[in-house]
Amino acid sequence: MTERLKVHVDPDKCQGHARCKALAPELFELDEYGNAHEAGNGIVPPGLEDKAWLAKSNCPEIAIDVIEE
Amino acid sequence: MSDVSQPAAHPPVTDWVNDFDHTDPQWTDDPFPIWDELRAASPVVHTERFLGCYMPTTYDAVREIANDPEHFSSRRIIVRDVRPELTRNAAPPITSDPPVHKPAKQLLLPPFTPDAMKKLEPRMRAICNELIDGFIADGKVDAAARYSKYIPVQAIAHMLGIPESDSDLFINWIHMILELSIKDESKLLEAVQEMSAYFRTQIEERRSRPTDDLISYLMNAKDKEGQPLEESHVLGSLRLLLIAGIDTTWSAIGSSLWHLARTPADRERLIAEPGLIPTAVEELLRAYSPVTMAREVVKETTVSGCPVKAGNMVLLSFPAANRDPKMFPDADKVVIDRRENRHAAFGLGIHRCVGSNLARMEMQVALEEWLKRIPDFALDPAGTVTWSQGTVRGPRQLPFLLGRAM
Ligand code: SF4
Numbered sequence: 337m338t339e340r341l342k343v344h345v346d347p348d349k350c351q352g353h354a355r356c357k358a359l360a361p362e363l364f365e366l367d368e369y370g371n372a373h374e375a376g377n378g379i380v381p382p383g384l385e386d387k388a389w390l391a392k393s394n395c396p397e398i399a400i401d402v403i404e405e
Numbered sequence: 406m407s408d409v410s411q412p413a414a415h416p417p418v419t420d421w422v423n424d425f426d427h428t429d430p431q432w433t434d435d436p437f438p439i440w441d442e443l444r445a446a447s448p449v450v451h452t453e454r455f456l457g458c459y460m461p462t463t464y465d466a467v468r469e470i471a472n473d474p475e476h477f478s479s480r481r482i483i484v485r486d487v488r489p490e491l492t493r494n495a496a497p498p499i500t501s502d503p504p505v506h507k508p509a510k511q512l513l514l515p516p517f518t519p520d521a522m523k524k525l526e527p528r529m530r531a532i533c534n535e536l537i538d539g540f541i542a543d544g545k546v547d548a549a550a551r552y553s554k555y556i557p558v559q560a561i562a563h564m565l566g567i568p569e570s571d572s573d574l575f576i577n578w579i580h581m582i583l584e585l586s587i588k589d590e591s592k593l594l595e596a597v598q599e600m601s602a603y604f605r606t607q608i609e610e611r612r613s614r615p616t617d618d619l620i621s622y623l624m625n626a627k628d629k630e631g632q633p634l635e636e637s638h639v640l641g642s643l644r645l646l647l648i649a650g651i652d653t654t655w656s657a658i659g660s661s662l663w664h665l666a667r668t669p670a671d672r673e674r675l676i677a678e679p680g681l682i683p684t685a686v687e688e689l690l691r692a693y694s695p696v697t698m699a700r701e702v703v704k705e706t707t708v709s710g711c712p713v714k715a716g717n718m719v720l721l722s723f724p725a726a727n728r729d730p731k732m733f734p735d736a737d738k739v740v741i742d743r744r745e746n747r748h749a750a751f752g753l754g755i756h757r758c759v760g761s762n763l764a765r766m767e768m769q770v771a772l773e774e775w776l777k778r779i780p781d782f783a784l785d786p787a788g789t790v791t792w793s794q795g796t797v798r799g800p801r802q803l804p805f806l807l808g809r810a811m
Contacts, residue, residue, distance in 0.1 A: 351757040354519050358683065358765075369514035370762065393745040394687075396753055 341380040342403045343388050345372045349399035359394055360387035372399075415454065415588075422446040426454050427484065427697065427720060428587060433794045437737065440725040448709035455484050457717040459702070460725070464749065466709040467726035470700060470719060471753040477700035477719060478502050479756055483796050484699045484718045485587045489594075496645035497638055499756060506755060512626055512634075513642065513759045516564070516619060522766040525560065529767060532559045532569075533774035541778060541807065545785055548666075549659045549803035556771050557654035560763065561647060566618025567607060574603075579651045587795050597644065604643045608636075619646065646760075653695050654764045656799020657750075658771045660693035661686070663800050664739060665772075666784050671741050676780050679773060685741040686768045691748035692739045694724035695799050698752060723749045724798065782807050 343363050345356070352370040356363070362384055364372045380388045380402075392400040418429045421439055426432065432439055443450050444462035451459050461467045470477050479502055480491055498509035515521070536555055540546040558572040578596040586593035604620070611621050623639045665672040675682055700719040707713065727748045730736040751758035758764070784790065788804025 351754065352514065353751065353757060354762055357519060366518060366520075368518070369511055370518040390744060394747055396747050396749055396751070396757075398747070 339404045341385055341388050342378045342405060343374045343380060343391065344378055344401045344403060345374055346399045346401070347371070347373065349397045350395075351397050351399075353396050355394045355396065356391040356400060360384065360391040363388055363391065422450055423452070424454065425450060425452045425460060427460075427722075428794050433792050433798075436724070436798070437728060440722070440728055441737075444725070444729065447711060449711035449713065451717070455486060455718055456488060457714075458484055458720055459708075459713050459717055460720040460722060461708060462722070462725050462729075463709065464726040464729040464732040466711075467721060467723060467749060468753055469708050470721055471749075471756070473706070474502050474506075474755060476702060476704045476706040476713075477721075478703045479506075479700060481701045481718065482699050483583070483587070484720050485590070487590045488718075489590055496648065497641050498759075499645055499649065500641075503755070508629060509638070509642070510755070510759065512623070513646075516622060517759050517762055519762045519766075522762045525564070525763070526766060526770060528563055529556070529560055529770045530774055532556060532563075533771055534778075537774065537778050544808055545804065545806050547788075547802055548662050548782075548805050549655070549800045552775070553658035553662065553771065553799075553803070554655045556658060556767055557764075558651045560654075560767055561650045564619050564763075565643070565646060566616050566620055567603075575647055575651065579648055582648055583652050583796050584794055600644050600647065601640050604640055608639070619643075649758070650760045650763065652793070652797040652799070653758075654760075654767050656695035656793065656797050657690060657693065657764065657768055659800040659803055660695065660798075661689040661768065661772060662775065662782075662805075663784075663790065663803055664689060664693065665776075666782055666803075666805055668739070669783075671739070672776070672780070674741065675772070676776050679776070681742060682769055682772055682776075683765075684743070686765060686772065687746045687748065688739055688741050688743045690750040690765075690768070691727045691733065691743070691746055693798070694727050694748070694750035695797050696750070696752070696758075697722045697724060697796055697798070698756070699796075723752060779807055 350371050354370055356372050357366050363375055365375050366372055388402050392402045415426055418424055418426050421442055448463045448466040449459050449461050461470055479500055498506050501509050536552050540551050558575050559569045562569045578600050581592040581596035607620055615621055623642055626634055698721045700721055702713050702715050702717045705715050728736045751761040782805045785804035785806045790800055791802040793799055793801050
């Protein structure tokens with residue numbers, strides 16, 4: 337059983353580099369300024385776990401958390 | 406572009422750790438071993454040159470400073486021999502500190518989102534192909550002077566709604582501001598005056614004939630109180646938009662092509678797997694980050710345990726941070742499929758480059774179009790590669806031989 341993952345963007349840290357959106361477009365949305373928030377409730381659909389970790393490890397502001405539930 | 410007078414020489418560096426100089430020819434030619442030496446000595450080093458200047462050498466130290474606008478002001482963003490007098494609205498938001506920084510930046514963000522950049526992409530592809538048409542039949546080219554240099558300048562001219570055919574004029578101003586002014590303040594003033602006069606004319610024209618470009622966007626923008634921006638703010642932001650994108654992306658595209666010319670395996674892999682280009686672009690941005698910004702220490706503090714004193718400048722070297730082996734395994738190697746790449750090429754913190762989405766798009770398109778049409782190229786052994794000095798690092802002469810029959 338794989339655990340369920342959730343992504344979360346810390347809005348105070350995010351500076352809109354948009355790396356998350358480029359690497360995991362299914363998991364993140366950008367606002368009109370290009371700052372990111374998690375899509376929907378942040379739950380990572382099965383099969384997209386790798387993209388969630390990739391977004392986390394490429395965010396220059398260390399603004400993304402991947403939470404294992 | 407007219408080749409204006411050369412900056413005054415500094416005494417050559419003999420002690421890098423205590424007397425570094427980012428304008429020294431040794432640094433310009435090959436800075437990487439110098440940064441390694443400085444990093445091994447301390448997370449923060451100091452020089453008496455440039456009226457006193459610190460340099461953080463590790464990723465962590467760079468990050469600490471970038472995230473601390475209270476002690477490190479952005480009112481001066483280039484390390485020079487002089488400290489020109491501060492002007493309000495010099496180039497907002499890059500020269501702004503909190504609290505005025507945020508509204509100035511938010512103004513510029515919407516036109517540079519990834520979605521906005523997608524709309525610009527077809528024009529970028531056309532620009533790249535028009536440039537390639539100009540030299541592909543010659544069998545050789547200076548790829549810096551005839552390709553990478555003109556891509557960003559034409560892109561930003563297109564966005565600002567000013568003639569792409571004025572590119573050489575813009576490039577000359579940028580050369581004066583970012584390179585010559587390090588040692589000759591008069592070049593800075595001259596270029597800024599000319600730019601401001603140019604944009605004033607453009608603003609006047611738009612008063613009678615409104616357009617839908619970035620100049621009109623700024624002219625029509627309102628501040629929090631619903632008031633139009635002061636003219637000095639509009640002019641400052643226009644100067645920033647023109648300056649910020651040109652040398653930087655020119656350099657990034659040039660360094661990428663330089664790498665691919667010398668590394669046939671990477672070139673062949675990108676031709677076989679064009680889907681890897683966006684990942685490779687990130688790695689090339691890490692390994693050859695063009696931009697070193699500056700800060701001014703305005704309050705005494707410590708960085709990675711090292712004391713720093715007010716009144717000094719800081720050479721905030723994102724390129725050196727990106728070569729920190731503690732942050733990046735094999736930091737000195739270009740690994741074009743590197744998956745974990747938290748590089749800081751566009752800066753960190755509130756001053757993150759507004760144009761990063763534009764620059765990334767330009768780099769991807771410039772490499773894609775080049776590799777499609779010129780899969781084979783190598784450095785021309787009869788020519789010399791030269792690098793820019795100071796704030797922005799990139800090849801300024803990049804002689805290539807094109808085609809299989811090399
Ligand atoms: S990569 Fe990080 S900083 Fe960039 S938009 Fe995503 S969360 Fe924000």
